[in-house]
Structure formats: structure tokens, C-alpha cells
Amino acid sequence: MKALCWYGRQDVRVEQVPDPKLINPRDAIVRVTSTAICGSDLHLYNGFVPTMQEGDILGHEFMGEVVEVGREVANLAVGDRVVVPFAIGCGQCFFCQRKLWSLCDNSNPNAGMAEKIYGFSGSGLFGYSHLYGGYAGGQAEYVRVPFADVGPLKVPKELDDLKVLFLSDIFPTAYMAAENAHIQPGDSVAIWGCGPVGQLTIQCARWFGAEHVIAIDHVPERLAMAKRDGKATVINFQEVDVADTLTYLTGGLGPDACIDCVGLEAHGHSIDAVYDWVKAAAGLATDRLHVLHQAIYCCRKGGSVSLPGVYAGFLDKVPLGAAFAKALTIKMGQTHVQRYMRPLLKMIEGDGKPGFDPSYIVTHRLRLEEGPEAYKTFNDRQQDCIKVVLTP
């Protein structure tokens, strides 16, 4: 089969590789019909994530058709159309039973490695380095899906791929971001980062009752989308002072909730944040946590800060004093995708009324073979690129 493989910094290639096989009894093999490039894939692309190996198959946002099932998978049949959650959960452990799927105890074969760095290991992830299990990803013609009896969501044939594909990651991620922000009806919510997750978070914040949504970015087309499709007030941080503007817009109170949809972007992911920490120890402190700083600084007293953006290591200069002084609530973590897939599918189906269609964020549709150019376009934000979907 063809697969998009990682070979190093800004070096991804379409390779001919063997087809995946069933390995464990709860596996299924899925023929991928659509797969997206996630903002967090760019951390891999730019070589910031350690424990990647040459030839690793990328991709954790994908959907397709079941072509083979293991002997323990009773609920799926060959031909079923499924969306696959990016975090792999067994459904049986302490965490899965508490619906904390992305903290599954039993899905990361390299849990020992992650424990050395984090104390405990999160779940395995598709196509996201060997620290997260080394699972081959879904930017390929076929993919092996572990725990297929509890993970994949069956979707009706009449819904287009583009409508349901984002149930695999960014739609639930946006929803959990809003949920973690404890939004009450009438709240004002500030959202940093207007990439795909930021755009959908604007929508989700409204469903929780947000009265006033303020979106912050510097890329003109992203701000335009937030304004046009999300009806958000937008702030270009290169033009105005964010803190001052937010205080003004919220009548001196500050936003009730601040959501950071950026994360450690420029600094990447995982133990490379140790690198920050070493630099700080050597007196060469860096300051790329700008969004986290702002979110904590701008948030109103007693408000909530939600972090769907990825953080990974030891950070210095986190303004914990401000968070303490203002009695903030801070919530974060990888998305427990399986918890949200079904209710969000209902939102898309609409239940009689017109449903929500998240496909408006897609700006580029390309073939899997064009993957290397797609990564480059997305990474360089060329051609007004916001979201790329690849078809194998």
C-alpha cells in the first residue's frame, strides 16, 4: 500500500509499504477513505518530537471502511463505515471506565519509556512517535486499529466524509476545550489561535452559552473565518495589545474563560521542553509561552483557563502567582475522543433540524500522493491554508 512516512525534519515521503495485518484479537483493519493533517502533525514535521523513527507512518485523523476484524471484535462487520478516535483506549482499565480514554493504561506498548519522563504514561496514539506507542498512522491506504470493539464510531452512509471526519480529533478536542472552560450562559470567552481547533472551539463555546466570543490570531484569513463563520470579535495581536483590548471589550472584568488553542507550537512537543528547562537553568531562558502567559494574565478573577493546545515538558516562568492570586481553574489534557463522538455525531445529524457541518474549515483537498506538498503548504500557511484533507 501507499503511506505517508516521516524521514526527518520537513522530510515526509509517499512510500510503498507492506499492508497492515491484524496483530491482536481486538484489532480491525480499516481502508482509509479520508485523512486530515492536524496542526500537531506539524510538530512532527518540524522535527520537534523525539522518538520518531525514519519510515514511521504519520496521521491520526482518519476514517474509512472496515475490511477485516479480529476474533474479539463483534460489533463491527466488513463494510462498516467508521471514524477512528486518535487516542487508543482499551475500554476496561481504571481510566477508560471513568471515560478518561486518552489516559488508557493498556494501549501504549512503550509505557515504560513515557513513565520515565512523565511519572505515568498516557494512552497510545496513532502516528505520533514511539513515546506514544509507535502505532502506524492513518495517512495511508490501510491502517490497523487496536481495540476496534470500543474505539471506532459507525457513521451512516448518507453523511459525507468531510462532515464526520473531524470526529476523529479536532471536533471533540474543541468541544472538550469549551467544556473544560466551564462556560456559563452569558460568559465572554477569549480564544487564542484560530486554526482548525480554534475555529470549532468558537462554535462549541456558543453551545455552552457564551455570549461574547473573542478570537485572537495574526493570520488574516483565519481571523476572517472566525469573524465570518464564528461571528467572533477578532483581535490581531500584531496590531493591538491583547490584554488591554480584552479588558476593554469585557468592560474591565476580563474574559470569564480563556482558551489556549495554540500550545507549545513553536517549541514543539514532548521532552524537547526539557530543553527549555535546561536553557532556563543555564540562564538562557526562552519566552515562547506567550499565549499561556496571556491567557492566565487576562483571565478574570475566579475564571477558567482551558488548554487544548499541546504542552509537554518542564516550563519556566509560568505565572502561577497570577493564577493563584486570581483563584483560576486550569484544565488541560489530550482529548477523551470516545466520550464525545456519539453526542457530536448527533449534532452533525441535526436530529430533525439542520445539523452542524464542520467541513467549512477545509481549505485544501488533495490526494495522499500529494502529501509532502500538503505538509509544506500547511506548515508555511501558503494559499490561505487552514485545513488539509487527503484522499488515498
Add this chain to the structure above:
Amino acid sequence: MTTAPPRVFRKWQAGREVTDVASQRPGSRQNISRLERWGSIAAGSGLILVGLIRRRWTGLAMAISGAALLQRGMTGHCHAYQAMGLNTAEGYQESSADAGKKGGLEKVEQRVTIQRDPSELYRFWRELQNLPRVMYDLQEVRPIDEKRSRWVAYGALGRTVEWDAEISEERENEFLAWRSLPNSEVETNGFIRFTRLPHNRGTLVTVSMEHRPPLGKLGATVASILGHGLDNKLEESLRRFKSLMEAGEIPSVAGQPAGAGRQE
């Protein structure tokens, strides 16, 4: 809703003596000095930094050894020192436990919580021939009779090590102890205890193992430096046991595809 039977609750309370137990648990205490800890932290951080800049396999190896050093510094515990019976921590005084260690027996004790009923876990473990599915380095266990069994393990340099063992004590669904028979090539003993936790929190599994390394102290030292001491092996074994019991399988990516001829 607190309907846990009193009997079980008492047992859990007994398990709560963990603060006392922990300070005496083999292989758990700080055994390096403050100066050395800072040295480990600095060297570990440096290795991670250089390793990450390389971003290749050699870099990965450096980053991982860096992480191990960092952990050594942060926790103040060194597995290699433990294996060699060394201790440079401030205020350290040799105890009877260490004296026992000098007899060449290596001992570890670990706990894991599994979301299954004690009876289910006990049943798996009592069928000793199941153990190679989860225990690191174990090739085969053949029951000889109700109590005795033949154990075959992978040894150093590709050879195998064999010994006979017997169940020395068993209480159904609660406790199982075993020991090697006298004059075996390997001297080993251990126990596993299953305690039901209240509030549907699963079963607390405590495993203790003691063995004389086949190559003596030197073998244990080499193994520890390579990160494959008894402690690590038991940890990985219990992780597999837990996965097999809870998820019904052990997570793996063995044999999956990868680009350019690499296949795991």
C-alpha cells in the same frame, strides 16, 4: 454508597501501612548523595539536549540515557548502586536488610492495581504455565504435580536456565508463594497477594521476588546498568499481566508496516 464488607475493609486498612512498608521495601530508598544527584541531573539534561539536537537513533539513545540519569538525580535512587550494595546518601547506615543483600540475594517488591476480581487474577497465576505470557525472560513452566513445576528461563548469552520450584503456600483467591527446590541452579522465591479494594477500585496485587542472580553480583550490576534489573523486569511483567487481564491482550506494534524496508 459504602457497602464494602467489613472483612475486606480491614484488609485494605492493613494495606494502608504503606508508609511503613515503603521505607523498608527493597529497592525503593535513596542511595546517592546530594552532590551526586545534582551531577546526574546536569549530565542527564546535557545528554537529553545533545541527543535531541541529533534527532537520530544515536540521539534517541543519548536522550533516553539522559532521561535515566535525570530520573536517577531526581529520585536519588540508583539501581546499579543497589545491585552493588553501594550507598552514598547522607546519613546512610547499613541495616540488616543490606546485610541480607550481601548474601547475594536480590529482592524486589512491587504493586499494581488491576480492574478485575481477585479470583480471576488468582486463577491465571495459579495456572503456572500461563506465566511465560506475562513474565519477562520466562520461556516455559511445566507442572510436574499439584505443587511442583519445572521452570525454564532465557539466560545470558542465549542459553537457558532451568530449575524446579514448588508452591510453598496457597490460599485460594488471596495468596500464592513459591520457592525453588534445594540444589537448583537458580535460587529463587516469591509471593503474590491479591486484595480486593473497596468502592469497585479493583484488586491490589503485591508481588515480591527474591533471587540469587546466576552470575552473582557482577551479573546483577551489568544487568542494572543495561536497565534490565529484576526491578525493571518485574515492572514490565506486571504491566503485561495487567493489560492481559484488563484488556484481554498485550499492546504491541510488532510486525506493523513502516517505510523504506524498516519493519518492526
